[in-house]
Amino acid sequence: MKENVRLRNKxxxxxxxxxVCYENKKRHTEDNSPKYSVVNRxxxxxKAAFTLAEVLITLGIIGVVxxxxxxxxxxxxxxxxxxxxxxxxxxxxxxxxxxxQEEYGDVTDWGLTITNxxxxxxxxxxxxxxxxxxxxxxxxxxxxxxSKIPQNSYIGYVESIDGRQAxxxxxxxxxxxxYLKDGTMVTMGWISSLDCNGDYQGKKIACSDFWIVFPKKSxxxxxxxxxxxxxxxxxxxxxxxTSGAKCNAFEAVGSADTNGRGCTAHALYNGNMDYLHxxxxx
Numbered sequence: 001m002k003e004n005v006r007l008r009n010k011x012x013x014x015x016x017x018x019x020v021c022y023e024n025k026k027r028h029t030e031d032n033s034p035k036y037s038v039v040n041r042x043x044x045x046x047k048a049a050f051t052l053a054e055v056l057i058t059l060g061i062i063g064v065v066x067x068x069x070x071x072x073x074x075x076x077x078x079x080x081x082x083x084x085x086x087x088x089x090x091x092x093x094x095x096x097x098x099x100x101q102e103e104y105g106d107v108t109d110w111g112l113t114i115t116n117x118x119x120x121x122x123x124x125x126x127x128x129x130x131x132x133x134x135x136x137x138x139x140x141x142x143x144x145x146x147s148k149i150p151q152n153s154y155i156g157y158v159e160s161i162d163g164r165q166a167x168x169x170x171x172x173x174x175x176x177x178x179y180l181k182d183g184t185m186v187t188m189g190w191i192s193s194l195d196c197n198g199d200y201q202g203k204k205i206a207c208s209d210f211w212i213v214f215p216k217k218s219x220x221x222x223x224x225x226x227x228x229x230x231x232x233x234x235x236x237x238x239x240x241x242t243s244g245a246k247c248n249a250f251e252a253v254g255s256a257d258t259n260g261r262g263c264t265a266h267a268l269y270n271g272n273m274d275y276l277h278x279x280x281x282x
Contacts, residue, residue, distance in 0.1 A: 079273040082214065086227055086267055089184045089212045090236065096143035097235040104139060107207060107233055108196055111135035115190035115208075133188045133208075134175045136231070140186075147179045154185065156215060161223040161249045161260030161275075185213040188231065196233050201243050205232040222260025223247060223275070229264060240265030241282060249276050 050058075104110055113132030121127055141149075152174055158167040177187035189209025192198055198206030210229040213220070220226050228239040239245045245262030246254040253259055263275050266282075274281040 079276070080271075082224070083267050083271055083273065085182070085184065085214060086212060086264075088182070089180060089186070090229075090238070090268060092144055092180060093140070093186060093210075093212070094235050096140050099143040100139050101235075107136075107231075108194065110139055112191050112194050112196075112207065114192070114194060116192075128190075130173065130176060132191045136191075137176060137178065137188055141178055144178075145181045147181045147183055149178055150174045154187075154215070156213075157219045158226055159219055159221050160252075160256040160258075161221055161247065161263065162252050163221075164252060164256035164259070166222060166256040166260075183215075185211075185215050187211050187213065198230075200230050200232055200237055201240075203232075205234055206237075207231045207233070210236055222257075223249075223263030223267075224260070224273070226260075227264045227267070228261035238264040238268050247275050250279050 100110075101107070111132060112135070113129050115128050115130060115133065117127045117129050119127040154170075154172040154174075154177055156167070156170045157165075158170045160166045172187050177185055179185055187210075189211065191208040193207055196207035197204040200206040208231045210231040212227045212229065214225045216225065222228065228245070230237045230239055230243075239261045241247050241262040242265070243262070246259040247262035247266065248259060263273070266275055267273055
C-alpha cells in the first residue's frame with residue numbers, strides 16, 4: 001500500500017514537475033507574455049517602416065512618371081474638348097441652315113453675290129463685294145442663339161497647321177461674323193459661285209468657304225482653333241483631304257492658308273485630332 005502511494009506520489013510529482021516545466025516554458029515563449037509582446041511589437045514596427053531614402057526614391061519615380069505622362073493627358077483632354085465644341089457648333093449651324101432653307105428656299109435665292117468683283121483699286125487691291133455674304137449671315141443669324149452681335153471688325157492671327165503665317169492678320173468685318181452662345185465665332189468666306197455649282201467631292205453644290213473659329217488672343221492654327229467648311233446647297237460640309245484639301249502638321253505642303261483645312265472632316269467624324277501626332281493618321 002505504501003509503495004503504491006509512493007509510486008502514485010512520484011508519478012504525481014513527475015506529472016506536476018512536467019506541468020510546471022511546460023507552463024514555465026509556455027510562460028516564457030508565448031507571444032502574449034509581457035516580455036515577448038514588447039519585443040515582437042518592436043520588431044513589427046521596424047519591419048513595417050520605410051527608410052527616408054526609400055521614400056525619396058519612390059517619390060522621385062512618381063514624379064518622373066507624372067512628368068512624362070501628365071502633359072500628354074492634358075493635351076488629350078484639350079483635344080477632346082475641342083472636338084466636342086466643334087461638333088456642337090457644327091450641329092447648331094446645320095440646324096440653322098435647314099430652318100432657313102424651309103423659309104427662304106434654295107440658297108441661290110438668298111441674295112448671293114460674287115465676292116471678288118475682278119476689279120482693282122488704285123493701290124492694286126482686289127475690290128470685293130461682301131453684300132452676298134452679309135445676306136447669308138443675316139439669314140442664318142435668325143435661327144441661332146447668339147451671345148452677341150459684333151460691332152467692330154475681328155482681328156486675329158492664324159497660322160497653317162504646320163506653323164506658317166497664313167492670315168496675318170486676319171481681319172473680318174463686323175457684318176461677316178457673329179458669336180454663338182458659348183463664344184464660338186462663325187464667319188463666311190468668299191462666295192465663288194452664284195449658282196453654287198462649285199465642286200465638293202464630285203458634286204456641283206459648293207457656294208463658298210465657311211469657318212468655325214474658337215478665338216483666342218494668341219495665334220491660332222487652322223485645324224486646331226480654326227476649322228474650314230464648305231457652304232453648299234445641302235448645308236455645311238466639312239472640308240477634307242478627300243476633297244483635295246491639306247492636313248499635314250509635319251510638312252509645309254500647299255500654301256500656308258490651305259494646309260489644315262482638310263483636317264475638319266477627320267476631327268468631326270473620328271472624334272479626335274490624331275493628325276497632330278501621327279504622320280500616317282490617314
